Structures are given as C-alpha cells and as structure tokens.
Amino acid sequence: MDITSILINLIAFVVAIGILVTVHEFGHFWVARKMGVKVLRFSVGFGKPLWIKKAGIDQTEYVIASIPLGGYVKMLDEREGEVAEHELDRAFNRKSVWRRFAVVAAGPLFNFLFAIVAYYLIYLGGVTGIKPVIGEVSNPSVAYSAGIREMDTILSVNGIDTPSWGKARFTLLAEAVGSESITLKVQSIDLQIHEKTIDISNLGLLKEEQTDLIGDLGLSTWWPDTPTIVNQVISGGAAQVAGLLVGDEIVALEGELIRNGRQWVKLIRANAGVLLNLKILRDKRYLNLKLTPAHKEEKGKIFGFIGVSTLSKIPEEIRLEMEITEQYGPIEALGEALDKTWRMSWLTLKVIGQLIVGEASVKNLSGPITIARYAGISARIGLEQFVGFLAIISISLGVLNLLPIPLLDGGHLFYYLIEMVKRSPVSETTELVGQKIGMVLLFGLMSIAIYNDLLRLVE
Numbered sequence: 001m002d003i004t005s006i007l008i009n010l011i012a013f014v015v016a017i018g019i020l021v022t023v024h025e026f027g028h029f030w031v032a033r034k035m036g037v038k039v040l041r042f043s044v045g046f047g048k049p050l051w052i053k054k055a056g057i058d059q060t061e062y063v064i065a066s067i068p069l070g071g072y073v074k075m076l077d078e079r080e081g082e083v084a085e086h087e088l089d090r091a092f093n094r095k096s097v098w099r100r101f102a103v104v105a106a107g108p109l110f111n112f113l114f115a116i117v118a119y120y121l122i123y124l125g126g127v128t129g130i131k132p133v134i135g136e137v138s139n140p141s142v143a144y145s146a147g148i149r150e151m152d153t154i155l156s157v158n159g160i161d162t163p164s165w166g167k168a169r170f171t172l173l174a175e176a177v178g179s180e181s182i183t184l185k186v187q188s189i190d191l192q193i194h195e196k197t198i199d200i201s202n203l204g205l206l207k208e209e210q211t212d213l214i215g216d217l218g219l220s221t222w223w224p225d226t227p228t229i230v231n232q233v234i235s236g237g238a239a240q241v242a243g244l245l246v247g248d249e250i251v252a253l254e255g256e257l258i259r260n261g262r263q264w265v266k267l268i269r270a271n272a273g274v275l276l277n278l279k280i281l282r283d284k285r286y287l288n289l290k291l292t293p294a295h296k297e298e299k300g301k302i303f304g305f306i307g308v309s310t311l312s313k314i315p316e317e318i319r320l321e322m323e324i325t326e327q328y329g330p331i332e333a334l335g336e337a338l339d340k341t342w343r344m345s346w347l348t349l350k351v352i353g354q355l356i357v358g359e360a361s362v363k364n365l366s367g368p369i370t371i372a373r374y375a376g377i378s379a380r381i382g383l384e385q386f387v388g389f390l391a392i393i394s395i396s397l398g399v400l401n402l403l404p405i406p407l408l409d410g411g412h413l414f415y416y417l418i419e420m421v422k423r424s425p426v427s428e429t430t431e432l433v434g435q436k437i438g439m440v441l442l443f444g445l446m447s448i449a450i451y452n453d454l455l456r457l458v459e
Contacts, residue, residue, distance in 0.1 A: 009376030012386070013368070014068050016375045018044060020111065020394050021071040024401070027110025028073040028103060035099040038076040038090040046070055069368070075103075101416045104409050111398030112341060118391035119337035122384055126327030129164030133222040133322070134186075135262070141218020146198040151222065152186040155193065159183075164324050165221055173213050174347045176205055178354060206351065206360035225259040226312040237307020242278065242291040244308060249281040253291075261312040268293050272304035341395060348399045367449030406431075406438030 022044050029042050038058055043049075045065030053062045065071075075092040076083055083091050092100065132154040137144050154168045155161070158175045162168035175182050180201045187193050203216060214220065228250040233239050250258045254276055258264050271293050278289045293304030328336055354360035371393065378389035404414040411434060415426050 005376065008380060009372045012375035012379040013372035015379075016371075016386075016390055016393060017068050019390060020114070020397055021045070021068075023110050023114045023394065024107045024397060025071045025073050027106035027108075027113075030110075031106035032073065032075055032092070032103045035095060035103055036090060037092050037095060037099075037103060038087060039073060040076060041072075041074040043074070044068070044071045046072075097416050097419050101413060104412045104416070107409050108398040108401040111394045111401070112345065115341045115344070115391040115394045115398070116334075116337045118387050118394070119340045120333050122388060122391075123326065123328045123333040123336045124330065125384070126325045127164070127166065127384070128323065128325050129166045130221075130322045131324050132162055132165045132168040135220040135222035137220070138218035142198050142200060142203060143218040146184075146196045147194070148184065148186065148196055148198070148219065149188065151189040154184055154186055156185040157182060159185075163326055167326070169214060170343075172217070174343050176200055176203075176213065177347060177350045178359075206354055206364055220262070223260045223262050223312075224314055224318050226261075226314055228258050228261045228264050229311045229313075230308055231311040232309040234307030237305075238292055238294045239306040239308035242289045242306075244278075244280070244289065244291075244306075245282065247282070250278070250310065251281050251286065252279040253277070261310050264310060268306055269303040272296070272302050274304075341391075344392065344395045345399055348396055352399070352403070362448050365445065365449040367446065369450065405441055406434035407442060408438065411438055 025042060025044065029039055032039055039060050040058075041061040041063060043061075043063040043065055045063075045068045047065050047067040049063045049065050051064040054060065055062060074080075076087060076090055077092045078088075079093055088094055092103070095103075134148060134150060134152045134154065137148055137150055157168065157171040160171050160175070162171055172182065181197050181199050183195055183197045185193065185195050198217065200217070205213070205216075230239075230244055230246055230248045230250070233244055233246060250264055252258060253264070253267050256267070258267075272295045273292065276291045276293070278291045280287050280289060291306065293306050295302055296305035326336075351360060351364065355362065355364070374389060375386075378385040401408050402410040402413070404410045415431070415434075419425050
C-alpha cells in the first residue's frame with residue numbers, strides 16, 4: 001500500500017470517527033440538557049485537548065482532543081466532584097432513574113437516527129446498481145442442487161424484493177446468518193418465475209472469516225462476453241516471462257476460448273505451476289505463448305498468479321440494459337431507510353449472537369485498521385459510498401453500545417433497569433466489579449480485533 005492510500009485511509013478514518021462520535025455524544029448532550037442536567041464538557045476525542053471553547057449560560061467546554069477514538073459528555077454529578085447546593089437539582093445523579101435512562105440511551109439512539117437519515121438521503125437521491133442476473137453456477141454447489149441456473153434473475157430473497165445485486169447481496173447475508181435455508185424467487189431466461197430453496201445448513205457461514213457468500217453458495221454475477229485485453233504487465237512476473245504485452249487480446253488458454261475476464265482469472269487461479277498453452281491476438285496476428293502461473297498463497301489456499309491485469313469493456317447497450325436505479329419519493333425513501341437500518345441492526349445482533357455461542361469465528365471481528373481501510377476505499381469511490389459506510393458503522397456503534405456490558409451505555413442501562421425493579425440503585429461494589437469485568441471484556445475484544453487487522457495486512 002502506497003503512502004497516498006495510507007494518508008487517504010487515515011484522513012477518511014478520522015473524519016468518519018469524528019462524525020460518528022459527535023453524533024453519539026450529541027445525543028447524550030442534547031437529551032441531558034432537555035432533562036435539566038448541567039453539562040460541563042462535550043469532548044470529541046480523548047487525551048490532551050487540541051481546541052477548547054466555552055459557550056452558553058453554563059459555560060460548557062467544547063473540546064476536540066488528541067486521540068480521535070471516542071468522546072464523552074461530562075455532566076454535573078456528585079459522584080465525580082463537589083456540587084454547589086444551588087445546583088444540586090441539575091446534577092445527573094439527582095435525576096429520576098427514567099431521566100438518567102433517557103440520557104444514556106440517547107447516544108446509541110442518535111447513532112440509529114443518523115443511519116436512518118443517511119439511508120434516506122441515499123434512497124432519495126437514487127442508488128445505481130446492476131440487475132441481479134446470475135452468471136455461472138458452480139456444480140456441485142448448494143445453489144446448483146436447488147435448481148438455480150445461469151441467467152436466472154433474482155427477484156426476491158425470503159420474500160424481500162432485490163432489484164439490484166447490491167440489495168441481493170445484503171439480503172442474502174442478512175437472511176442467511178442463523179438460518180438453515182433461504183428461498184430465492186428467480187426468473188429464468190424463458191421468463192418463467194420459480195421459487196428455489198437453498199439448503200445452507202452445512203455451509204459453515206461465519207465459521208471462518210466470511211469474504212464471499214455469493215461464491216460459497218456457488219453463484220456468480222453474470223458478465224457479458226467481451227474481449228479480454230491486457231492493460232498492465234508487472235515486471236518479473238510470469239506474464240512478462242511468457243512474453244505478454246500491454247494491448248494483447250487473450251483468445252484461448254489450453255484450447256478453451258476466453259469469453260471474458262472473469263473466466264480468464266478463474267483459469268489462471270486454478271492452474272498454479274502448470275505449463276499452459278496461451279493463444280493471443282497482437283497487431284491482427286495470432287500468436288502462441290507458453291505460460292506458467294506462479295504459486296501464491298492466500299488464507300491457506302494456493303492459487304495461480306501471473307502478474308497481469310486485464311480490461312473488459314462492456315458494450316454501452318448491454319450496460320444500459322443491465323443498469324438499474326433504486327430511487328424513491330420522500331415517503332417511500334423513509335420506509336426504505338427505516339427498513340435498511342432495522343435489517344442492518346438485526347444482522348449485527350445475529351452475528352454477535354453467533355460469536356457468543358461459538359457459531360461464528362472471531363476472525364470476523366474487525367478493528368480500527370480495517371475500518372480505516374474501508375473508510376478510505378469508500379471515500380475514494382464517492383460521497384454516496386462514504387455516507388453508506390458511515391451508516392453501517394453508526395449502526396454497529398449503536399448496537400454495540402446497547403450491549404449489557406459495564407462501561408458501555410448498555411451496561412448503565414442494565415443497572416437502571418435493575419434499579420427500576422428493586423427501587424434502589426445497585427451498590428458501588430457491584431458497579432466496581434462490573435467495571436473491572438467490562439474492562440477485561442472490552443480489552444479482550446479490541447485485542448482480537450486488532451490482531452485480525454494485523455493478520456489481514458500481512459496476508
């Protein structure tokens with residue numbers, strides 16, 4: 001990864017975390033003020049303050065601190081310092097349990113609200129995608145066994161409409177986690193509509209780090225037959241050794257005609273260390289070359305690699321036919337935003353549940369390095385993708401903060417629920433023990449997530 005990419009990732013990460021932390025803490029801040037609690041400090045970030053400004057009747061300190069990995073709202077509280085007698089009624093600890101509950105719950109709820117607004121704007125502006133037309137179906141595979149065939153178009157997953165591959169991919173994942181089967185409604189090439197139930201009970205979803213659910217099902221996206229043209233040859237790679245040049249058109253490999261770039265990549269990956277006969281078209285002349293893909297290891301698997309990239313240009317008429325835009329009016333967009341936020345939240349909870357019971361691997365946990373990488377990728381693609389990325393992370397923060405773990409908002413809310421039942425606060429000893437347990441849990445989770453990040457960097 002070059003220095004430019006690292007800088008973009010870092011900047012995008014700081015911007016993303018800054019926005020989401022501000023949203024979360026503003027939830028606490030705004031509701032605290034509404035509940036009559038005096039706010040002493042609103043800080044984005046931890047550590048040494050880089051910028052401080054006092055404002056308002058209460059001279060609240062607004063702070064930007066040096067470590068952009070969180071934030072906090074400091075409220076007037078007798079447990080944290082002496083409170084003047086005339087301000088006792090504005091101390092957080094003096095408020096009713098219902099008011100304290102509202103203040104603490106507001107942070108995660110504002111994260112969900114942010115996601116709803118983000119998705120609303122995205123759907124209002126329109127989301128461009130491609131129709132979910134299925135390409136080659138692996139045989140054997142669970143999809144093939146269910147009767148899914150090439151050129152089928154996915155109309156819905158478990159009754160949820162999927163007008164684009166983006167919606168289909170998300171819905172497949174959301175419906176597959178924790179399920180034994182999923183039902184696809186597909187339209188075949190002869191325009192007949194069928195329902196196909198795919199048995200995923202033995203798929204081992206999330207048992208290892210999940211990277212390609214579509215591939216695990218045996219599916220692929222359809223790709224038109226287009227010339228495969230070499231547009232980059234890496235110095236010293238197998239492609240250069242074989243004599244491939246930029247501008248060469250790949251015609252056939254071992255006598256098999258190359259229909260598109262995806263087929264070409266699949267064949268190369270499947271033939272590591274094998275001497276292959278390659279036919280190309282160069283300057284209107286056919287040439288035969290000898291090509292031996294090098295060995296490359298990824299996640300314990302060996303595949304072929306030749307050090308070349310290719311370009312397959314899709315004809316404009318096919319692109320227009322396959323392209324689809326999901327755009328909704330003001331009311332419909334709100335419904336879609338609420339639905340997407342709910343489904344993403346429920347998916348996050350299901351994955352957490354799978355992790356707890358051991359049905360999912362901890363390799364699926366990601367830390368700040370991975371988040372920074374995807375922040376950079378989405379920022380480079382465009383504003384729509386970056387806003388969508390922010391919505392996903394905001395939902396994750398909302399869900400995680402509602403977990404009943406001490407030190408998190410959910411831990412405090414759990415204590416307040418106990419207080420509502422027993423009509424008295426939990427003891428200081430209980431809170432202290434809970435804080436220690438919470439610190440161990442959070443430190444352990446963060447350590448695993450960062451370890452996974454580092455493994456992904458070196459793979």
